[in-house]
Amino acid sequence: MKTDKKAYGRYLGEETSARFFAGKLSQNEKEQTLRQLSELTRVFWSYLPGAAFRRHAQKLHSGAKVEQALLLADVTGFTALSERLSRIGREGAEEVTGIINSYFAPLIKIVHNYGGDVVYFGGDAFSAGFESVEGEPSPSHLRALQAAFEMQELVKNFTEIKTSSGAFPISLHLALHFGPTEIFSVGRRDLDLEYFMAGRVTNYASQLEDLSSGAELLISRELYDKAKTKITAEPAQGNTYKLVKVNEKVGHLEAAGREETEDIERSIEHLEAIRPYFSSWLTQRIMADPKSGGVAGEHRRVTMLFLNVWGVDFDDDQHAISKAQNYFSVLQEVVERYGGLVNKGDFSSLGHKVLILFGAHIAHENDEERALLCALEMLGREEFGYGGVKQKFGVNSGYVFAGTVGSALRREFTVMGDEVNLAARLMSSAGEQELLATAAIQRKNSGKFGFKNLGEREFKGKKHPITIYQVSKRDETGEDVFAKWMTESKAMVGRQKEKELLNSAVEKGISGQGQIISVVGEAGIGKSRLSRELIQNWAERGYSFFVGNCQSYGAAISYLPWADLLKSYLGIKEADPMEAKTSRIHKMLEIIDPALKEWSPIIGEVVGVPMPESELTKSLDAKLRQQRLFDLVLDIFSWGAAQEPLLLIIEDLHWADGASLGLLNYVARNIGDKPIVLCLVYRPIEVKHEFAGKEYHSQMTLKELSREESLELVKTLLDIQGMPPELEQLILKKSQGNPFFVEEVVKSLIEQEVVAEKDGQWRVVATDIAKINIPDTVQGVIMSRIDRLPAETREVLQISSVIGREFDQHILQAIYPKKVEINPHLKSLRGLDLVLSEQEGSYYFKHIMTQEVAYDSLPFSRRRELHNNIGDHIELSNEDKIEEALELLSHHYFHAQNWEPAFFYSVEAGDKAKKAYANQEALAHYDRALEVFDKMVEAGMLPELTRRIQEELKQKEAEVAK
Helix, strand or coil, X not given: CCCCHHHHHHHHCHHHHHHHHCCCCCHHHHHHHHHHHHHHHHHHHCCCCHHHHHHHHHHCCCCEEEEEEEEEEEEECHHHHHHHHHCCCHHHHHHHHHHHHHHHHHHHHHHHHCCCEEEEECCCEEEXXXXXXXXXXXXXXXXXXXXXXHHHHHHCXXXXXXXXXXXXXXXXXXXXXXXXXXXXXXXXXXXXXXXXXXXXXXXXXXXXXXHCCCCCEEEEHHHHHHHCCCEEEEECCCCEEEEEEECCCCCCCCCCCCCCCCCHHHHHHHHHHHHHHCCHHHHHHHHHCHHHCCCCCEEEEEEEEEEEEECCCCCCCCCHHHHHHHHHHHHHHHHHHCCCEEEEEEECCCCEEEEEEECCCCCCCCHHHHHHHHHHHHHCCCHHHHCCCEEEEEEEEEEEEEEEEECCCXXXXXXXXXXXXXXXXXXHHCCCCCEEEEHHHHHHHCCCEEEEEEEEECCCCCCCCEEEEEEEEECCCCCCCCHHHCCCCCCCCCXXXXXXXXXXXXHHHHCCCCEEEEEEXXXXXXXXXXXXXXXXXXXXXXXXXXXXXXXXXXXXXXXXXXXXXXXXXXXXXXXXXXXXXHHHHHHHHHHHCHHHHHHHHHHHHHHCCCCCCCCCCCCCCHHHHHHHHHHHHHHHHHHHHHHCCEEEEEECHHHCCHHHHHHHHHHHCCCCCCCEEEEEEECCCCCCCHHHHCCCEEEEEXXXXXXXXXXXXXXXXXXXXXXXXXXXXXXXXXXXXXXHHHHHHHHHHHHCCCEEEECCEEEECCCCCCCCCCCHHHHHHHHHHHHCCCHHHHHHHHHHHHHCCXXXXXXXXXXXXXXXXXXHHHHHHHHCCCEEEEECCEEEECCHHHHHHHHHHCCHHHHHHHHHHHHHHHHHHCHHHHHHHHHHHHHHHHHCCCHHHHHHHHHHHHHHHHHCCCHHHHHHHHHHHHHHHHHHHHCCCHHHHHHHHHHHHHHHHHHHHC
């Protein structure tokens, strides 16, 4: 297999790759490179069922029939444990992941010891396959039985799990079956492939696992018949048996030899062979940090879309594999278009389950909406029904722990938490061709989709009934242009200079001097609010305006914003019959010029109105067809501008597709002498487009509101008489002058019942207002910016957030876990306006909420480790002036849960504040010391601490006596 040079650059880096091909690597460098490749290979293979993959890699595209024993292991009691831990918040999901990994690790080791492969993980369960191995004296079914029996014996020592919320009974139930299975790959041939196992044997194995309970080990009749002379078993429910003992023990199977990295070329060849089974996102994460397995774990708000797909007969239909491959290719394309990630699949008692994630790898402000659109598009694909494919979906969203499940031998990236479990339960509860959602999803998307309340249902693991909704097609009933601003304040705050610029552009546009206005700014800064002001100004003069929207998931949809503009201008509504839509296009073109009617199919193609090709259009090649479209669009709006001045607005231009930008530049260069105002709203982009170079183009870049303007905005939203200063400070701190953040924080104050309306007035009703949570919408905006950073720059930002709002470069460099120069990353963060610096080596987060979101995304265990390292570094660096650092040391050791130094430094910090007559600060430090003291009592630390103090006192007394 010939590997191209790009692959070498991918794994070695461009510089090392170039030196390798030039023959300039020393022997030591070659050995170091081989060690790095060996580590990479080990990590990549841990994400695949390695032994099975090696045996059948060449057959997976067409499929292979494999006879094997299937072992399904499921943890009993895990659902109750997970639900209870969810009550303590985000740390609960992280704790659940740690528990399941520590429980799974020895079980995975047993599977490998007996030549098995963990094929799928599923929350608190996993499935493994045991194939026959040529030359191996122990048959696969006996190895599977021995492995299951050893697992059962092992977990007898772990009948209870201790957690931060108490102890929980726990056990393992297992099910084993034997027979022929179909194994194959699904997805696009060279990208994002998934390893799949299917057939009646897999479905029955799942049914068997559903039958087992407690600490049972059930085996099927087929497996019993093969092994009955070697085991002791008792009849159980149905046609199954309960395994009591394996009478003839089999030995461990020597691990299948993973490809030795004997040379660089061979190592890269092996990595390239398995690369199609990894998303580009996961590949990048593994490459950036192979030691952590690629994903260190994060707390994130994620939307989970569970899919159940069935109806294909993998045992008797010779086209079954091609049907499955076609389905999953379409699924991946649709999921990718909406910015999601096909996370994993698993066989079930009914077909296959697939978990699709939105926001797990890249956050968006509207991940719930994307998930719903994705599911509804898949449900609307009529072609699947012809092949017998059936589907149903369940969707939920919430904070989860996104990381790896399993062990270094076998793992996968996934999300864990009670919200994930609920999404899976919804899918199971759904009917064929149905999409079910939670109330949380319905609340955020009620104006965009149809939601039918199905009432409350009981779900396993949930203490209270859950209200569920059936979701239907997006509501397209002509949204009012002002609807999306309905939650905003009526009066626009600030932006006086920008309003004057808009007025000037409007006057010029109306007088026949075409204008292009760019409204530029980060998410939530008020771009759309300013364009609303422009619309209001324009409408008050009695002229028409039209709006086109780019969608964050629409970059692959050609001419999307122009389709909006044309449909709006032509008066085409989604509910209109096709004949009416066609007629409107014909009439408009005939009015402009009767000869243009023959070109109608080109406009129809853009606005979703298919028409038969005319004599003029059917022979056009792609380039001529595009040019004719550009001319027609310009003709339509030029004609319209001759009747009255026109305002055309394109929102979210940063998400526009290439074809739309091409059309935009064409229109922009031809409106200089026409009464057309073209308003373009977008976030900062690096590329300079042609339209920005026109002399009639003006750009306004929006900045944050001042402190006074922010408070004025709050008062227009909440007219609170005598607003407490601490509430003002809280809003200002959380919002940092971003109008969207101001509004969302105010909404959160209402939702979290910090303020409430009484007798027609808003009043503060909560006593502790400092603990308000960051609203999900704001968190999504910020997290989407963080996710766009390169992996190492992102890590620098997250670690900086642990130091604090303000941080010094020397502390950051000292605690940074990798031996790399961090200055380029800090420079990049400054360039992106995420951090600022007013003196060399000293930095601070521009937005406090960026620091909070970055900090909250880190695992609690990582935060504690970093706080401890920061405390140690500060302590060491300030040995001669420790009093200056008492407060910082108290803070970092407290959050590190290193109770002993946290206690002493808190007391000393309190004493220091008391001496300075800073009584409030002194009380805060003493309160912390008392809290830490209670923690030390709980941990049983006091006897040992008392003993050490007494010894030190005796030693000092002895020294004094001398």
